[in-house]
Amino acid sequence: MKDITLKEIASKLGISITTVSKALKNYHDVSDKTKNAVVALAKELQYTPNSFAVNLRTKESKTIGLIVPELVHHFFSNVVNAIIDEAEKNGYLVIILQSNESLALEKKQIELLINKRVDGIIMSLSNESNNDAHIREIVDRKIPFVMFDKIAKLSKCSKVIINDQSAAFNAVQHLIDVGCKRIAHIRGPINPQNSVDRYIGYKKALEKNNIPFDSTLVYTCEKVNFEEGKYFAEQIINEHADIDGIFAITDLVAVGVLAYLNEKKINIPAQVAVIGFSNWFMSQVLTPKLSTVDQPSREMGIESFNLLLEEMTCYKEGLVFTPKTIELKTRTIIRESSMRKLM
């Protein structure tokens, strides 16, 4: 008799494989109505989990690995919190490893997680990761795997991202809309895809508005922290008296910019308008309140775990899983630091 798979039950009922699997395991977060429908159909089709899947299930560690570049950035700690919450709901423990932006450490940590037999891995790349050889190892070994935010574009795995290019484009377009003509960009390091994409977005916005691109207006962070924001703000002001706008790779850096400009009594936004990226809650507490791009960190964590869960479930049931890419929406948030027309 032909083997009935979860996939067939799912498609017959028009629900996800994850839901079917959860229903059969009587998870609390599936409605009784759905459970009954799934169980009835499974019975009718004489569904029996194949031995391979059963055999694998006994090998589950019910732990997943999570590798992030650093936890001190609010964005990552928010994502981590969301992943832990989702994982807990589904009975998984999360092993967190911090790569400290080091490729060497990242590689060691991947090995560690594989040796510790985690059921799946969620990861955001370190700044040093300029190729995806070590990522390919995870994919080739068929370990359920999801990347978020700082991803390797070419890797054949699920990804949860935002459109950094258009988000950055919109942020810079906003600065242009409020009259900025000489806009500096404090960009992220050279490798990360998202810092490259934000830089491209910046250039495209200038181009579209016929503002000549000036490479001396681009400053590159190494540590992407508060101190670098202050440091580059000082350089920008000293080297470009005519500057009237600054777009920073992330709020933490933008906060350093505000701190320096406030210190020097340079009027924000009248003389220099500033916009950051990520919408850190602190950006609303500052004087002036910081304009930024809202980056849905919590949703990113939730989607990442659920994609991983779907892949882990398919894997357990011996089903083929096709990687998915989820792109989350962002929006430009206009606050005092760029609210020129309303001044």
Next chain:
Amino acid sequence: MKDITLKEIASKLGISITTVSKALKNYHDVSDKTKNAVVALAKELQYTPNSFAVNLRTKESKTIGLIVPELVHHFFSNVVNAIIDEAEKNGYLVIILQSNESLALEKKQIELLINKRVDGIIMSLSNESNNDAHIREIVDRKIPFVMFDKIAKLSKCSKVIINDQSAAFNAVQHLIDVGCKRIAHIRGPINPQNSVDRYIGYKKALEKNNIPFDSTLVYTCEKVNFEEGKYFAEQIINEHADIDGIFAITDLVAVGVLAYLNEKKINIPAQVAVIGFSNWFMSQVLTPKLSTVDQPSREMGIESFNLLLEEMTCYKEGLVFTPKTIELKTRTIIRESSMRKLM
């Protein structure tokens, strides 16, 4: 991932399991020809020795476990960073687990770390931990173990702490020195030793200065976050028109207090002086700059790892280790939010 066993490699090559095992460990009594064949096949089959076997062989996993209540608090992410740096210098990987302030999760995570055979555990307690039964399990099982910041006073293990009582006493004494007579305290949750000690320090300072203790001036946080700071500041102002000082359990809460008072155009420090705790770098970026207590988070991480390393080394060499307690110095940092005499 299907596990490849030595047995499968042995049978595929028609040699004994012992020979395979020896070949993989590069024993001299196995011919290079055999070694090459075994290694090549192991590679091809993606054989990974399971961690249990590795541990039995090397007796150490070169990984340590770190359990913290939450990573979103800068204090904890700073400690985590310091621990990872020290661990890496000494060839250890750090498995981080976040208890989300939950005792149940904390217990599960301790079990996980023990099962994953980490060489040692560093931990700061969750707010829910009101007894040290689960801690005793680690100690009784003779697993090298260090607690920091949020500790169980009675546990027989090494500890890295500050003197929360005297640190809080000094902070409140400072508010009194600048003329505050009606001082509210936004305290931490009921269980954690450090929030209890800071509360006692607050009371002792009032007592020493013959200021009557008024329990209605004490507000208790659950989440210890920015929002609670704003929320309690509003309550304090509405319920006590005569308030002239606020001591908050931590800077994140104090920042919420500043945000509310600024919003309501209440003069800081002239009408209400504010002091926080922990010396978050952001406390210097705010208007007004926040007075606080410097809590040496980085030193705390370094000392914690080094104490653990000392215990792990004794343990490996079969020596008796006597737990130590290291108390780090704190200092009151006076900034604009309480600089009354200089106004």
